Amino acid sequence: MALTSSLAEDATSQARQPVNAENHAFQQGEFVPDGFFNRVGPLCFTIPPPMFQWTYEMRRRAQSLLPGLYLGPWSCLADRSRLVQEGITLLLAVRDKRLAMASLISGRRAAEALQIEESTVDFADNQDLIAMLPQLINHINTHVASFPATEPSGHARKKVLLFCETGNGPSAVVAIAYLMVMLNISLPQALQYVSSRRFCIDIDESASQLLLSFESILDAKRVVEESRRASEAKYTTLKGASRKRDAAEFDMVEEDGYARGLEAGEAADENRRPLAPFEDRSG
Numbered sequence: 116m117a118l119t120s121s122l123a124e125d126a127t128s129q130a131r132q133p134v135n136a137e138n139h140a141f142q143q144g145e146f147v148p149d150g151f152f153n154r155v156g157p158l159c160f161t162i163p164p165p166m167f168q169w170t171y172e173m174r175r176r177a178q179s180l181l182p183g184l185y186l187g188p189w190s191c192l193a194d195r196s197r198l199v200q201e202g203i204t205l206l207l208a209v210r211d212k213r214l215a216m217a218s219l220i221s222g223r224r225a226a227e228a229l230q231i232e233e234s235t236v237d238f239a240d241n242q243d244l245i246a247m248l249p250q251l252i253n254h255i256n257t258h259v260a261s262f263p264a265t266e267p268s269g270h271a272r273k274k275v276l277l278f279c280e281t282g283n284g285p286s287a288v289v290a291i292a293y294l295m296v297m298l299n300i301s302l303p304q305a306l307q308y309v310s311s312r313r314f315c316i317d318i319d320e321s322a323s324q325l326l327l328s329f330e331s332i333l334d335a336k337r338v339v340e341e342s343r344r345a346s347e348a349k350y351t352t353l354k355g356a357s358r359k360r361d362a363a364e365f366d367m368v369e370e371d372g373y374a375r376g377l378e379a380g381e382a383a384d385e386n387r388r389p390l391a392p393f394e395d396r397s398g
Contacts, residue, residue: 133157134297140337146249146296147256154260159183160297162308169314177201177282178313181297183259183274186290186313188282192225198276199229205258205275206233209244209251209285220280232258241325244285248292248329255293287316292329302330 132138136152143149163179176197177187185203192198192206206222214220215237226233236251238244255275262272279286287309294305306326310316318326 132299134160138299139297140299140340141296141333142340142343145336146252148253148260151256151260154262155256159259163312166312174282174313174315177276177278180290180294180309180312184255184290184293185274185276186282186286186309186316187276187278189220189278189280191276191278191282192222195225195229198225198231201276202274203229203276204231204273205255206231207251207255207275207277208233208235209277209279209289210235210237211285212237212239214280220278222276222278238285241321244288245325245329245332248289251289252293252296256297281315281317282313283315283317284322287313287318288322288326291318291326295326295330295333302326 134157136143139147139152141147143151159182161182163181166178175188175190176194177185177191179185179201185201189208206226208220208222210220215235221235222233234254236247238247255277258275259273277286277290291302291305291309294300294308295302298305300308306318
């Protein structure tokens with residue numbers, strides 16, 4: 116199935132600003148760890164070239180959404196050589212708790228074989244998953260920024276593979292939520308973009324409602340953060356103006372005091388009686 120070359124561009128039309136601390140719409144520490152943007156540069160969030168052709172077999176492989184983020188099915192972990200080739204450093208499973216109880220959908224064996232990290236997030240229902248999204252996004256970003264400080268931060272050094280049983284359900288929901296936060300784009304844009312990279316994702320009505328609720332939460336958080344930054348900027352401006360005013364007033368007082376001191380000294384000189392001439396009365 117052919118995909119238009121403009122699909123990814125349309126989906127990310129609002130994400131043309133570089134991803135950095137200034138353009139990140141949320142308070143640091145919530146979705147990204149403190150100091151994240153000092154270590155991870157905008158190039159880690161560049162959009163890969165569009166995919167012009169989707170074949171049925173591609174559903175079994177993982178696709179790159181960003182330089183540091185991949186989305187795929189559990190079965191793609193069997194292709195260990197490709198995981199090495201892509202430079203995957205964290206296998207992050209998103210699974211229903213019922214699968215966890217059966218010890219299914221895990222990246223532990225692949226991670227042990229490749230000596231990379233693995234993590235699993237288990238959720239009971241959609242309400243449980245939406246509550247975990249901020250923690251999940253922060254977890255991804257913490258890993259992406261976990262390379263040694265001596266290495267350059269321009270390109271992705273750490274790469275996360277998000278997966279669930281099919282790569283089309285819960286893991287796709289997490290990927291869409293991640294893009295909404297980090298690229299500061301809407302739900303339709305994020306959904307369209309992920310669909311353009313992995314055409315087989317299946318976002319049902321329940322998952323759509325979950326993402327709509329998450330979008331409303333993000334909108335509210337943006338308003339709060341904008342207000343906080345505006346208040347902080349206003350305080351900084353007022354504080355700077357106050358310092359300048361205090362310095363100017365101090366200079367005026369100092370100059371006025373100096374002038375008054377001179378006047379007082381001159382007045383004292385005028386009022387001081389002249390000393391009588393010395394008379395030698397010894398004779």
